[in-house]
Amino acid sequence: MKKVSILSLILFLPLLASCVEKQVYIVYFGEHRGDKALHEIEDTHHSYLFSVKKSEEEARASLLYSYKHSINGFAAVLSPDEASKLSELDEVVSVFQSHPRKYSLQTTRSWEFVGLEEVEGHQKQRRKGGDLLLKARYGREVIVGLLDNGVWPESKSFNDQGMGPIPKSWKGVCQTGTAFDSSHCNRKLIGARYYLKGYEHFYGTLNTTNDYRSPRDKDGHGTHTASTVGGRRVPNTSALGGFAYGTASGGAPLARLAIYKVCWPIPGHSKVDGNTCFAEDMLAALDDAIADGVHVLSISIGTKEPTPLTDDGIAIGAFHATKRNIVVACSAGNNGPTPSTLSNTAPWIITVGASSVDRDFVAPVVLGNGIKVEGQTITPSKLEKKMYPLVYAADVVVPEVPKNGTAGQCLPGSLSPEKAKGKIVLCLRGDGTRVGKGKEVKRAGGAGFILGNSPANGGEITVDAHVLPATAVSSDDAIRILNYINSTKNPMATIIPARTVLHTRPAPSMAMFSSRGPNVIDPNILKPDITAPGLNILAAWSEGSSPTKLEDDPRVVKYNILSGTSMSCPHVAAAAALLKAIHPNWSSAAIRSALMTTAGLQNSKGFPLTDTTGNLANPFQYGSGHFQPTKAADPGLVYDASYDDYLLYLCSFNITDAEPSFKCPKVPPSTLDFNYPSLAIPKLNGTMTVKRTLTNVGGSKSIYFPIVKPPSGFSVKISPSVLNFSHVGQKKSFTITVKAQNNKTVRKIYKGGYAFGWYTWFDGIHVVRSPMAVSLA
Ligand SMILES: *[C@@H]1O[C@H](CO)[C@@H](O)[C@H](O)[C@H]1NC(C)=O
Ligand SMILES: *[C@@H]1O[C@H](CO)[C@@H](O)[C@H](O)[C@H]1NC(C)=O
Ligand SMILES: *[C@@H]1O[C@H](CO)[C@@H](O)[C@H](O)[C@H]1NC(C)=O
Ligand SMILES: *[C@@H]1O[C@H](CO)[C@@H](O)[C@H](O)[C@H]1NC(C)=O
Ligand SMILES: *[C@@H]1O[C@H](CO)[C@@H](O)[C@H](O)[C@H]1NC(C)=O
Ligand SMILES: *[C@@H]1O[C@H](CO)[C@@H](O)[C@H](O)[C@H]1NC(C)=O
Ligand SMILES: *[C@@H]1O[C@H](CO)[C@@H](O)[C@H](O)[C@H]1NC(C)=O
Ligand SMILES: *[C@@H]1O[C@H](CO)[C@@H](O)[C@H](O)[C@H]1NC(C)=O
């Protein structure tokens, strides 16, 4: 059988091949046949290794992981030649190299801390959706696994007071290690494990100054995402600076959490600069999580570049999860607003974009001329009530710093203490981290600092808890402040202390950083799938870290604010957990479909979703729209897909061996016909007809009619024009015919670009809506 070999691509890159003599490769065989005991599987993996290695000992020493539960494969240290030999074997689906900094957690490097309210975005829905939580019994029977960088188990968000016994189906463990023993698991945190072999093979032994050799979180990210999914309701919590006061809660407050720590610090780099997660470690975690019995997986990890399915540890692991009906939610990535930057594009994954919530942390700048400029921060420290001299960073740099675009960015060591002391310094975004710029101003003795957005950030303010009095302003406002500085001899300013303001502006709106479609791995699958809150999100934090993650920031906080698709992913995982509780028999595809077809398209002002700069957003940013868990509980119809459907999908990519018992047809179907809740037709030449099948999960007798909003320049016909369901579980198919109105005007507009439209099935109660994206050949 034909198979895909990523390896051949790698081997043609002489540079890579020569400097990476012996690397970790993952040799992937698909599903297990289910006829072997665990030790026999490992023996088999050894024998494959032995077939390319000189000795038995060498074979044993080279094996990092043998994946034994559902994923059949192993990770081993191989030369390119050995890897190539293994990839020739018939039973091998793919062989791919592990890359050291390919995967990372997807925050935008923003950190701060405020007091507690309900986790944003859930707040409104909880009022309307108390019913949903009750129906789902707050998710108490549902187990959510998180692949992340650990957990701070002492956080009140993870207390298990009043929780019932651990579900009997649970087979996981509480793995002990540094500062983590079995007492740190409880009826809320029911499992914890950590995975280091891939990391340590590359970087050497973990430096325990920087992280715990255990499931404990020394960063904050893992604690944040875990509490967003399933943190308990923690009332009356106030925070450093006292911005907010209220109840903190995860989306499924009684769901059980299982922590799989797979991401670690990068040696020689500050935690602010990111982290790394190795494919072989993630595969081991996913293999365990599936066997442990998780129901939902939340994975806020991705790549900077889109990754082919056969080369993608997350896609492969998630595929095996799908066989057990485990719902997998992943972050879309933070590489927007550039198009085609999505990670986690496999059709069995819910790919989540990020959007804003309707809460601001208002801290304006008052200029010497009396003009007030809007700003936001969650920095607790305050300036005195007086005016301070104001300078632009580029005007107060040390002589060695060249006077170019980066001079105004407050990079480490760039500012002159003589010139900056006692002043408010305006720094621009660009290179470096936001909190790092504050640290530089503080080092130079500045009194305060204004962080100005670059044009790419526009008006999207990501708030931070800076190490000195500060606020952040839009790119337009940064230019206004610069003009003011230029216009006067003695520019002055002050920053008014921040306060929390609700319902300030239309929300949600799409975050500029949220990665965008089209999906370059399979343009026939529209991605992302959905959007959820990811800008300035409050959740629990690790006390082993500081709110900025800066090593010399002594502050310790219990709750913190972060931004990223890392934050939106656990929101959707929580919603999936609630749906799983209400509909335990639904497939993972049905749950995804329910979330997607009921998603919202309007902001709080009743207008179509925009990005944070006010430009109209489209399905390549938000997928089907903003998630609405309450509506998703009763979607009426779902676009279902079985494990076999996914195997058939893989056939179209020449991946024919993923399941031993499954035979690909000679001519695999087009992935355009994959029963997805959305539709993308790239390069349409003339007319295209695709098929979809709906399953009735609503009332027994229901009649649905289609409503179509065709992409402009195209006509869309749905057939049949009525779907008459007589019982629950009944399936009905229909076709969508899209025709390009092939005139010059349309060609000119859409050549290469996409037009967007919608088709909706409506029975008078349920709105089952799908986005469509079409481009011309
Ligand atoms: C471990 O990390 C700390 C802090 O970054 C550093 O000072 C120390 O030298 C590192 N130790 C080793 C053995 O690399
Ligand atoms: C929280 O504060 C409210 C109002 O101050 C009070 O009524 C309530 O008892 C407090 N709850 C807890 C758990 O402290
Ligand atoms: C400015 O100069 C520095 C030092 O030569 C260089 O690293 C940086 O890339 C330059 N920035 C721009 C925007 O040209
Ligand atoms: C400020 O003035 C300097 C020199 O006069 C000029 O180069 C710069 O472009 C001005 N900046 C703005 C924002 O007007
Ligand atoms: C759900 O699945 C369980 C176990 O497979 C089965 O016993 C039950 O009848 C199913 N319920 C429905 C409503 O299909
Ligand atoms: C699959 O294999 C066939 C025959 O070997 C080849 O023609 C086709 O291009 C391959 N398709 C993909 C998506 O790799
Ligand atoms: C579109 O289809 C027509 C007829 O099948 C064909 O002649 C033409 O080359 C196609 N155009 C493109 C751009 O593929
Ligand atoms: C081309 O098609 C578009 C969309 O259907 C239509 O609005 C426009 O009037 C047409 N132009 C011409 C020249 O036919």
Ligand SMILES: *[C@@H]1O[C@H](CO)[C@@H](O)[C@H](O)[C@H]1NC(C)=O
């Ligand atoms: C739907 O099906 C029922 C039962 O088969 C039939 O009585 C009814 O007329 C149908 N309605 C429509 C609109 O086709």
